[in-house]
Amino acid sequence: MKISIDTDYCLRALQELAYQDRENPYSIVKIATKRKIPHKYLEKLFRRLRIGGIVKSVKGRKGGYMLTRDPDKITTKDIIMAVDGRTNIHSCTDRKTEKLCEFADQCSFTDFWTDFNTHINDFLVSYTLEDFLEKGK
């Protein structure tokens, strides 16, 4: 039960990107060096963010990345979903086959896990990228 370093990197990188001009692409190398993130690694993360619809890319010289929408429209849930593929802390599925446990409906833990997932989800939806920007800068 720990946040992945991927999420951590993405939050910092997206914060940096949010400070830039929305209309001009900003390169990964700049973000990476500024925020001290391995830039080859950040490339991979931004690929996921692009597929997840958080950022869009412009190729070639003068290219780079831009946010697809205003920071207050990007929740932490959106970001974690894009980068990790899920936000639920537990699913009543087999760890290997991914199949739902056949006793889930009669299991006394199911409600607990569902409730837990919901709490986390609600929390993550309540924070947006906007919340991480210093006002007045």
Added chain:
Amino acid sequence: MKISIDTDYCLRALQELAYQDRENPYSIVKIATKRKIPHKYLEKLFRRLRIGGIVKSVKGRKGGYMLTRDPDKITTKDIIMAVDGRTNIHSCTDRKTEKLCEFADQCSFTDFWTDFNTHINDFLVSYTLEDFLEKGK
């Protein structure tokens, strides 16, 4: 951001133990075979639960484990703390040195992580082992 299998195992095992007579030790082998948990692995987990004050042990023949207190006095937070050593999802510390980030007080993410940890903590405290026992059995 995923619950450890250790937590999962412990919840099931403690539920099983909670169904037994509080005054008589119940052996790990019985719990393990009943709940289909590798018993050698469960031994290690119960060591942590004992050190964490969730269960107490009786050695020798007829020995085994017992809960140290009533199920409604054992929260999921207690269990996860005992078995994983923490319940916080993120700490603003270096992953290797464990030292607190020197910019934590001026960092715009600190509040978010603190808030996140608090939410999870509150949630975990609100559930006890009692909640997982079928009434009327």
Added chain:
DNA sequence: TTTTCATTATGACCTCCATGATCATATTTT
């Protein structure tokens, strides 16, 4: 009283996968 046996106690060890990170190379556009 002695022995046996079922249990916990402890630490070393093993295996494997996910995480974290790099490299090489292709593609695009100024």
Added chain:
DNA sequence: AAAATATGATCATGGAGGTCATAATGAAAA
């Protein structure tokens, strides 16, 4: 040509998950 993204292969490592061997303990059988 240069500077950027795009993509996939590959590498390294730690931690998660699990096993093994052996000692210590204490109740019950002999």
